[in-house]
Amino acid sequence: MTPMSNLGASLQMTAQRDDALASAGTSRAAAGKVSASEVSVFYGEKQALFDVSLDMPDRMVTALIGPSGCGKSTFLRCINRMNDTIPGARVEGKIVIDGEDVNDRKVDPVLLRARVGMVFQKPNPFPKSIFENVAYGPRIHGFADNKSELADIVESSLKRAGLWKEVADRLQAPGTSLSGGQQQRLVIARAIAVSPEVILMDEPCSALDPIATAKIEELIDDLRSQYCIVIVTHSMAQAARVSQRTAFFHMGAVVEAGATDEIFTNPRDTRTQDYITGRFG
Amino acid sequence: MNEHIVKAYEDELNMLTAECARMGGLTEAAVADALEAVVRRDQQMADSVVARDERLDVLQADIERKEIRMIALRQPLANDLRRTVAAMKIANNLERVGDLAKNIAKRTIVIIDSDPMVPLTRSIERMGRLVVTRLKEVLDAYTASDLERAMSVWSRDDEVDEHYNSLFRELLTYMMGDPRTITACAHLLFVAKNLERIGDHATNIAEIIHYEITGDEAIATARPKTDALQRP
Numbered sequence: 269m270t271p272m273s274n275l276g277a278s279l280q281m282t283a284q285r286d287d288a289l290a291s292a293g294t295s296r297a298a299a300g301k302v303s304a305s306e307v308s309v310f311y312g313e314k315q316a317l318f319d320v321s322l323d324m325p326d327r328m329v330t331a332l333i334g335p336s337g338c339g340k341s342t343f344l345r346c347i348n349r350m351n352d353t354i355p356g357a358r359v360e361g362k363i364v365i366d367g368e369d370v371n372d373r374k375v376d377p378v379l380l381r382a383r384v385g386m387v388f389q390k391p392n393p394f395p396k397s398i399f400e401n402v403a404y405g406p407r408i409h410g411f412a413d414n415k416s417e418l419a420d421i422v423e424s425s426l427k428r429a430g431l432w433k434e435v436a437d438r439l440q441a442p443g444t445s446l447s448g449g450q451q452q453r454l455v456i457a458r459a460i461a462v463s464p465e466v467i468l469m470d471e472p473c474s475a476l477d478p479i480a481t482a483k484i485e486e487l488i489d490d491l492r493s494q495y496c497i498v499i500v501t502h503s504m505a506q507a508a509r510v511s512q513r514t515a516f517f518h519m520g521a522v523v524e525a526g527a528t529d530e531i532f533t534n535p536r537d538t539r540t541q542d543y544i545t546g547r548f549g
Numbered sequence: 550m551n552e553h554i555v556k557a558y559e560d561e562l563n564m565l566t567a568e569c570a571r572m573g574g575l576t577e578a579a580v581a582d583a584l585e586a587v588v589r590r591d592q593q594m595a596d597s598v599v600a601r602d603e604r605l606d607v608l609q610a611d612i613e614r615k616e617i618r619m620i621a622l623r624q625p626l627a628n629d630l631r632r633t634v635a636a637m638k639i640a641n642n643l644e645r646v647g648d649l650a651k652n653i654a655k656r657t658i659v660i661i662d663s664d665p666m667v668p669l670t671r672s673i674e675r676m677g678r679l680v681v682t683r684l685k686e687v688l689d690a691y692t693a694s695d696l697e698r699a700m701s702v703w704s705r706d707d708e709v710d711e712h713y714n715s716l717f718r719e720l721l722t723y724m725m726g727d728p729r730t731i732t733a734c735a736h737l738l739f740v741a742k743n744l745e746r747i748g749d750h751a752t753n754i755a756e757i758i759h760y761e762i763t764g765d766e767a768i769a770t771a772r773p774k775t776d777a778l779q780r781p
Contacts, residue, residue, distance in 0.1 A: 504626060505624055532626050532627060532630075533626075533630060534631075534764025534765075541627050541628055542551050545553070545625070545627050545628065545629045546554050546555060546558070547550070547551040547552060
């Protein structure tokens with residue numbers, strides 16, 4: 269892509285974002301950066317997802333909520349084809365990112381996972397230095413021509429992940445020497461170092477204390493201006509705080525999806541209501 | 550509606566609504582008694598209304614404290630959130646109604662000193678009865694979560710306003726006819742104004758019930774207004 273066409277694309281994206289933001293306040297589905305239609309997932313004989321259709325708009329945080337085993341993580345893993353790695357898993361339906369089918373044979377899952385970064389429940393830094401953790405992705409994808417470019421990418425990624433100030437003087441220390449919350453931000457820095465378009469987060473704060481959680485939430489809010497973020501969380505309050513759109517999953521299906529403030533003040537479906545208010549489902 | 554998994558939460562929510570309803574009952578009685586005091590020129594009744602107001606203030610403060618605790622400890626959401634917020638707002642409205650009833654009772658003490666003005670008193674009584682009925686209906690609607698009944702109170706908001714506007718003209722006529730009545734009439738005008746405000750609070754409560762039940766807050770702007778200051 270030439271710099272000019274790049275600029276054109278980003279202008280177009282800004283326009284899309286304004287549209288998406290304008291509709292965020294309504295329950296009308298916003299146009300998706302990532303768009304799933306009738307996605308079903310089978311693990312062997314067992315069906316885990318049933319015809320899930322969901323739009324996840326760019327530059328917004330979409331929260332997936334629902335009781336354990338409802339399929340939200342399974343759905344998340346479909347977006348960057350993590351289910352490919354599970355023997356016996358089969359995905360039906362269509363997931364497109366900017367109109368491109370992620371399950372298309374031409375799509376290389378490795379490149380797809382660079383476009384669609386993922387952050388897990390437990391921080392999983394590589395057993396390498398802080399620098400190497402972040403430099404690894406850009407290096408293997410050939411994003412940097414020389415050492416100083418690579419160092420720039422590492423620095424800017426750590427800055428965007430809000431970790432730079434805390435680690436600038438010890439980049440060669442092992443990633444695992446950091447605290448849990450710092451490790452989680454390191455993993456986020458690693459994900460954004462390869463310039464992804466979509467960031468998936470699977471309960472990114474469930475192993476963190478409230479302060480580290482607040483830092484991650486602040487970071488998510490920052491990152492929202494550049495990425496399409498999809499987050500699975502068990503904390504209703506967190507979903508309400510960080511997301512603009514929320515989808516409630518129950519027994520492998522999307523029961524209700526819409527603007528977050530609507531879902532948390534005035535849900536349409538009684539199952540959503542029962543779940544978020546802590547009643548028996 | 551399914552029950553909460555945390556039983557204590559369920560109990561607290563129910564208790565909150567119950568206390569709000571109880572406060573409603575006391576407020577309704579205060580308004581009815583204040584009206585009775587004006588109409589029957591009953592000093593003792595007026596004193597009793599004034600004395601009882603403190604109880605309402607205490608109840609309101611208590612409900613508010615429990616609400617804050619609930620928000621801090623339980624983080625209510627969706628219908629629970631609306632229910633919590635509604636109870637707090639209704640308690641606020643009721644506390645204001647209590648103050649207005651007390652104000653009516655205080656004025657009664659002055660009005661009793663003047664000569665009786667029978668036709669005027671009749672008009673006040675009619676208006677007051679209407680206001681008490683509206684308050685009662687809207688509180689019944691709250692207790693029963695009856696949207697239809699709340700909306701019927703809401704849509705008849707202008708009846709009280711019309712009464713007030715006509716009383717206003719009636720009082721002016723009196724005062725112009727006999728300046729000696731001005732002190733009593735001025736107080737009666739305030740009594741009428743207070744009753745009109747109580748009517749407005751009943752309408753507010755109807756809107757709060759509407760929000761609690763439907764989650765829709767747009768209704769407040771749709772209400773028709775009849776205003777003495779408005780020129781046709």
